[in-house]
Amino acid sequence: MSSVLPLDSLPFPAGERAGARGAPLAASTPLVQATDLAKTFDVSAPWLNRVLERKPRQLLHAVDGVSFAIAKGRTLALVGESGCGKSTVARLLVGLYAPTRGSFAFDGQDAHAAFRSAQGRQLRRRIQMIFQDPYASLNPRWKVQDIVAEPLKEHGLVTGAAALRERVGELLSSVGLAAQDAARYPHQFSGGQRQRISIARALATHPDFLVCDEPTSALDVSVQAQVLNLMKDLQRRLGLTYLFISHNLAVVRHVSDEVGVMYLGRLVELADRQQLFAQPRHPYTRMLLDAIPKMHDTGRARTPVQGEVPNPLNPPSGCAFHPRCPHADARCRAERPVLQEIRGVRVACHAVEEGRV
Amino acid sequence: MKQALALWLDSDVGYSFRTSPVAMAAAAIALACVFCAVFAGWVAPHNPFDLATLELGDARKPPAWLAEGSARYLLGTDDQGRDILSALIYGARISLVVGVVSVLLSMVIGVALGLLAGFRGGWIDAFLMRLCDVMLSFPAILIALLIAGVGRALFPNAPNTVAFGVLILAITLSGWVQYARTVRGSTLVERSKEYVQAARVTGVAPLRIMLRHVLPNVLGPVLVLATIHIATAIITEATLSFLGVGVPPTSPSLGTLIQIGNNYLFSGEWWITVFPAIMLILIALSVNLLGDWLRDALNPRLQ
Amino acid sequence: MAPLLQVRDLVVEFPTRRGTLRALDRISFEIAPGEILGVVGESGAGKSLTGAAIIGLLEPPGRIASGEVLLEGERIDKLPFERLRHIRGRKIGAIFQDPLTSLNPLYTIGRQLTETIQAHLPVDRTEARRRAIALLEETGIPAAAQRIDHYPHQFSGGMRQRVVIALALAAEPRLVVADEPTTALDVSIQAQIIQLLKRICREHGAAVMLITHDMGVIAETCDRVAVMYAGRLAEVGPVHEVIHQPAHPYTTGLMASIPDMESERERLAQIDGAMPRLNAIPPGCAYNPRCPRAFGRCTRERPELLAAGATRAACWLHDASAQVPA
Numbered sequence: 001m002s003s004v005l006p007l008d009s010l011p012f013p014a015g016e017r018a019g020a021r022g023a024p025l026a027a028s029t030p031l032v033q034a035t036d037l038a039k040t041f042d043v044s045a046p047w048l049n050r051v052l053e054r055k056p057r058q059l060l061h062a063v064d065g066v067s068f069a070i071a072k073g074r075t076l077a078l079v080g081e082s083g084c085g086k087s088t089v090a091r092l093l094v095g096l097y098a099p100t101r102g103s104f105a106f107d108g109q110d111a112h113a114a115f116r117s118a119q120g121r122q123l124r125r126r127i128q129m130i131f132q133d134p135y136a137s138l139n140p141r142w143k144v145q146d147i148v149a150e151p152l153k154e155h156g157l158v159t160g161a162a163a164l165r166e167r168v169g170e171l172l173s174s175v176g177l178a179a180q181d182a183a184r185y186p187h188q189f190s191g192g193q194r195q196r197i198s199i200a201r202a203l204a205t206h207p208d209f210l211v212c213d214e215p216t217s218a219l220d221v222s223v224q225a226q227v228l229n230l231m232k233d234l235q236r237r238l239g240l241t242y243l244f245i246s247h248n249l250a251v252v253r254h255v256s257d258e259v260g261v262m263y264l265g266r267l268v269e270l271a272d273r274q275q276l277f278a279q280p281r282h283p284y285t286r287m288l289l290d291a292i293p294k295m296h297d298t299g300r301a302r303t304p305v306q307g308e309v310p311n312p313l314n315p316p317s318g319c320a321f322h323p324r325c326p327h328a329d330a331r332c333r334a335e336r337p338v339l340q341e342i343r344g345v346r347v348a349c350h351a352v353e354e355g356r357v
Numbered sequence: 358m359k360q361a362l363a364l365w366l367d368s369d370v371g372y373s374f375r376t377s378p379v380a381m382a383a384a385a386i387a388l389a390c391v392f393c394a395v396f397a398g399w400v401a402p403h404n405p406f407d408l409a410t411l412e413l414g415d416a417r418k419p420p421a422w423l424a425e426g427s428a429r430y431l432l433g434t435d436d437q438g439r440d441i442l443s444a445l446i447y448g449a450r451i452s453l454v455v456g457v458v459s460v461l462l463s464m465v466i467g468v469a470l471g472l473l474a475g476f477r478g479g480w481i482d483a484f485l486m487r488l489c490d491v492m493l494s495f496p497a498i499l500i501a502l503l504i505a506g507v508g509r510a511l512f513p514n515a516p517n518t519v520a521f522g523v524l525i526l527a528i529t530l531s532g533w534v535q536y537a538r539t540v541r542g543s544t545l546v547e548r549s550k551e552y553v554q555a556a557r558v559t560g561v562a563p564l565r566i567m568l569r570h571v572l573p574n575v576l577g578p579v580l581v582l583a584t585i586h587i588a589t590a591i592i593t594e595a596t597l598s599f600l601g602v603g604v605p606p607t608s609p610s611l612g613t614l615i616q617i618g619n620n621y622l623f624s625g626e627w628w629i630t631v632f633p634a635i636m637l638i639l640i641a642l643s644v645n646l647l648g649d650w651l652r653d654a655l656n657p658r659l660q
Numbered sequence: 661m662a663p664l665l666q667v668r669d670l671v672v673e674f675p676t677r678r679g680t681l682r683a684l685d686r687i688s689f690e691i692a693p694g695e696i697l698g699v700v701g702e703s704g705a706g707k708s709l710t711g712a713a714i715i716g717l718l719e720p721p722g723r724i725a726s727g728e729v730l731l732e733g734e735r736i737d738k739l740p741f742e743r744l745r746h747i748r749g750r751k752i753g754a755i756f757q758d759p760l761t762s763l764n765p766l767y768t769i770g771r772q773l774t775e776t777i778q779a780h781l782p783v784d785r786t787e788a789r790r791r792a793i794a795l796l797e798e799t800g801i802p803a804a805a806q807r808i809d810h811y812p813h814q815f816s817g818g819m820r821q822r823v824v825i826a827l828a829l830a831a832e833p834r835l836v837v838a839d840e841p842t843t844a845l846d847v848s849i850q851a852q853i854i855q856l857l858k859r860i861c862r863e864h865g866a867a868v869m870l871i872t873h874d875m876g877v878i879a880e881t882c883d884r885v886a887v888m889y890a891g892r893l894a895e896v897g898p899v900h901e902v903i904h905q906p907a908h909p910y911t912t913g914l915m916a917s918i919p920d921m922e923s924e925r926e927r928l929a930q931i932d933g934a935m936p937r938l939n940a941i942p943p944g945c946a947y948n949p950r951c952p953r954a955f956g957r958c959t960r961e962r963p964e965l966l967a968a969g970a971t972r973a974a975c976w977l978h979d980a981s982a983q984v985p986a
Binding site for chain 3: 081082190191192193220221222223224225226228229232247248249250251253254277287288289290291292293294295308309
């Protein structure tokens with residue numbers, strides 16, 4: 001006996017799927033709500049070394065108090081350079097890490113409490129992830145059929161070999177591959193095709209929320225265009241909500257509705273996409289936008305960029321950006337700015353707050 | 358079956374095999390030894406363990422091509438009238454069985470512990486690795502000697518099966534560490550790869566991830582280790598038998614034969630030691646060469 | 661002015677047991693002294709291989725099967741090893757992608773710099789050290805006189821790449837081959853390094869062959885650009901023309917699929933399909949299966965680089981002597 005849940009025809013229309021437990025989701029409650037999320041890693045030397053060499057404990061504050069909300073069907077992009085903590089936020093949201101502080105509510109429920117309890121399975125069906133490296137995100141020894149069918153088997157959504165094959169075939173076609181590709185191994189596919197397989201796997205359980213960790217950074221530009229278009233199409237068709245992590249602001253501009261800029265584990269600016277790109281407020285955001293090589297505006301003088309990202313193990317006091325900020329003053333060095341709403345945009349900057357910028 | 362073989366021969370590993378005369382020769386020799394060992398009853402001209410067929414009068418006869426030798430005993434006889442050639446074949450069987458079984462057991466224990474250590478990390482990892490360090494600081498022979506000696510002391514009149522069991526246990530426990538270490542290293546690498554994280558995000562149980570995702574990817578180097586370890590295990594068994602703490606004397610392995618012949622070496626009856634030694638070298642060498650070839654063939658960088 | 665580097669009909673092949681793969685198929689281009697040429701293409705197009713072939717760092721079994729590479733009029737592709745080694749440091753400098761592995765972790769950067777300088781220039785140790793410190797200061801390493809005795813691991817990624825640039829320029833080469841020098845760096849550091857590379861090469865009078873997949877970097881840095889596809893050159897020309905008025909359909913498709921900061925588009929223009937594998941290159945023009953403007957001739961004859969406005973494109977659409985169908 002086999003049962004199949006068809007991809008597009010569900011008992012509820014896509015918009016109401018979120019409230020599967022009962023009443024449809026209220027329009028105002030965001031699907032994802034992160035509140036003061038923080039994650040600290042203990043990267044100290046082993047105990048013996050610490051005792052013998054008198055090394056101190058070292059704590060890495062990968063994420064240090066991040067709050068945001070994503071409404072259903074929308075895309076929030078998190079941008080930042082290496083070490084800013086965006087990948088850690090991604091992993092916090094899918095339950096790969098437990099937060100050291102703060103919470104994250106999914107569909108009105110405390111997600112991390114749910115992950116630990118029996119309801120964790122239900123939650124894992126609704127939140128899925130796509131990874132950066134197309135070569136490491138598929139098990140090289142498994143056939144594509146098994147890779148894509150694993151979530152289906154794990155959650156018991158489809159039973160029977162024939163039904164599984166049919167569903168996997170459907171999923172592969174929905175991402176632009178052929179159903180016969182299920183019999184091959186990952187190494188027989190190109191990077192872009194592997195990313196499609198990852199997407200097919202992520203969509204197997206009809207998730208509501210997809211966390212995408214730099215899904216196109218390892219792909220060529222023309223392949224990237226194909227994958228980004230595919231992701232946008234899927235979002236429209238299936239009513240998906242995305243958290244899109246990237247370091248590439250041009251890509252972010254293309255896919256996101258809202259953008260959050262991170263620096264050393266903190267959110268420094270959070271704004272609507274159009275707003276952020278037209279009128280960046282935070283000095284770091286401006287610096288980032290300025291640093292992008294522009295294809296149609298070459299030859300113009302740019303504000304020179306100062307310094308490098310400091311060591312996250314030893315962040316600067318006060319505002320983490322002050323050593324590189326042209327507008328830093330004594331308050332910036334002493335007091336850490338809070339992300340607050342200033343003239344329609346959420347910014348964490350004393351200079352913006354005081355109107356100096 | 359034929360199609361699978363044809364497919365393998367055409368693959369990179371198969372191609373490497375076809376173009377390596379050393380590998381093919383080693384495989385042929387190893388296969389011949391295995392064949393003889395498995396079908397010893399049909400291949401060997403006599404049964405050296407059947408006491409009824411032994412004639413003490415035929416003891417210490419030299420090989421057939423020397424004077425005083427007879428065609429009946431191609432490689433000569435030992436001090437009890439056993440045909441050396443037949444004893445070789447039966448002895449090889451015992452050596453191979455003990456060797457292969459010990460290696461299999463070592464592999465299972467080593468891979469399991471290595472997976473556990475690499476996957477769980479923390480104090481389990483620390484404890485297991487320290488255990489490995491401790492075991493590595495003892496020479497393998499000493500460990501085997503110790504266990505064999507203790508076994509004999511505990512079960513002085515034990516039947517043959519127990520004696521074999523203790524021997525196999527001794528060789529197993531002296532050899533599992535290399536598997537554990539290799540597998541632990543590979544597990545650590547694979548564990549941080551994104552396909553493992555994808556499985557965790559989906560909610561697959563850790564044990565299932567360990568066995569179905571990580572294990573197939575860490576087995577490569579284990580195969581090479583096991584092949585070379587078979588040679589080591591056979592030599593260890595021979596050493597133990599030579600020292601008298603290996604197989605029981607009623608089922609002599611190659612090591613026992615070498616030891617028996619050792620007493621007669623300097624009185625001129627060289628064939629009793631030399632032929633078992635050659636057989637031992639042949640088996641160990643061919644398996645070693647096969648293992649060497651396998652390691653190079655499986656190494657993607659050397660393509 | 662005589663060109664600094666001339667590459668003529670370069671062919672690079674890889675013999676495998678299933679046949680010979682042609683990784684580069686008759687590549688021809690030139691670099692003038694002091695010019696910055698960008699070589700752009702997607703993965704598998706052969707741009708890194710071109711750089712490796714010019715420097716003489718092709719990994720066996722890959723080899724130059726035919727064609728010529730001339731540096732200042734002298735052939736360097738068939739030189740014996742010793743002679744090539746001498747040229748490699750002195751006349752050609754190299755910058756690779758990963759700053760972590762480009763420097764020897766066991767030696768101080770001062771030692772690596774002075775060693776390079778002394779190997780190619782007739783100076784003594786004190787002079788070499790003085791020049792090394794000067795170079796480090798030029799590349800923007802703060803406190804160069806102290807940091808010259810530091811080890812590579814004591815520098816951050818961006819700093820290390822600056823050291824690598826200093827190392828490449830240490831022997832005052834005429835040509836610097838930079839293979840994806842900023843790909844492994846953060847966006848803000850990337851901008852700094854691009855500026856540095858451009859400035860310092862102009863100041864030292866070195867020409868640059870900049871290999872990258874990032875069109876934005878090319879736009880900011882280069883004078884001319886060569887677009888590669890499946891081991892062949894698709895288009896060569898001045899940067900502004902190639903980017904804004906591309907003549908080859910591949911270049912057009914490539915530019916259209918890059919998300920940029922100016923336009924608002926719902927969908928990015930995409931090129932369907934993928935670059936052919938080396939053992940499956942179609943006859944005629946390698947791009948013809950994916951080309952929206954392909955016609956009969958494209959599937960039969962392989963186009964040479966033809967003049968197309970200000971650039972040269974390997975495309976039959978620009979064959980002025982033939983009748984192009986409407």
